[in-house]
Amino acid sequence: MAHDMINDLEEILFSREEIAEGVRRIAQEIARDYENRQLVCVGILKGGFIFMSDLVRELPMQIETDFMVVSSYGNNTSSTGALIIRKELTTDIRNKDVLIIEDIVDSGRTLSYLKQYLSGRGAASIKICALLDKPEGRTVELEADYKVFECENKFVVGYGLDFAEKYRNLPLIGVLKPGVYKNA
Numbered sequence: 001m002a003h004d005m006i007n008d009l010e011e012i013l014f015s016r017e018e019i020a021e022g023v024r025r026i027a028q029e030i031a032r033d034y035e036n037r038q039l040v041c042v043g044i045l046k047g048g049f050i051f052m053s054d055l056v057r058e059l060p061m062q063i064e065t066d067f068m069v070v071s072s073y074g075n076n077t078s079s080t081g082a083l084i085i086r087k088e089l090t091t092d093i094r095n096k097d098v099l100i101i102e103d104i105v106d107s108g109r110t111l112s113y114l115k116q117y118l119s120g121r122g123a124a125s126i127k128i129c130a131l132l133d134k135p136e137g138r139t140v141e142l143e144a145d146y147k148v149f150e151c152e153n154k155f156v157v158g159y160g161l162d163f164a165e166k167y168r169n170l171p172l173i174g175v176l177k178p179g180v181y182k183n184a
């Protein structure tokens with residue numbers, strides 16, 4: 001399928017096929033690690049929604065799903081200050097294994113804050129599954145327990161990731177042309 005949004009990219013990092021294969025690989029790891037556990041997958045909206053929906057369909061076991069909406073004070077392309085919880089869990093996570101599903105770990109602030117926020121609620125474990133990891137962006141110590149791809153420290157869009165709320169529906173992951181920012 002030809003997508004006109006592709007013209008706004010300077011580079012395609014991961015194709016649909018590569019993403020599908022990567023998601024299947026991570027799902028197999030998760031399925032093996034959480035065999036006979038009570039897994040709750042917690043998708044972080046909005047960025048995690050496409051990754052989450054593909055990932056959970058590759059898990060061949062009973063799981064629960066829930067979502068949180070968080071937003072950070074700060075600009076469009078990086079998260080700076082504190083985090084605001086805009087939608088809470090509705091699932092009781094006591095004695096269950098929580099897997100937070102996020103689009104990307106950049107500075108690490110979002111997930112570090114979220115992990116801390118959810119701790120103390122009696123979960124058996126809290127782990128992180130990220131589609132992308134930008135290790136060079138890190139300002140706090142935070143490692144994803146599962147990650148599909150590492151990428152360079154460039155602003156990427158597609159497969160859930162946005163620029164100014166657009167491009168989330170692009171079925172692949174790419175780097176935006178600088179001109180697109182400047183004209184926005």
Ligand code: IMP
Pocket residue numbers: 047077078079102103104105106107108109110111154155156157161162163
């Ligand atoms: P962190 O708190 O700096 O790790 O930032 C994570 C959040 O910043 C992600 O959930 C994204 O919403 C956003 N973000 C970071 N890098 C990118 C990117 O390259 N493209 C789109 N969003 C990004």
Ligand code: MG
Pocket residue numbers: 047162
């Ligand atoms: Mg975002």
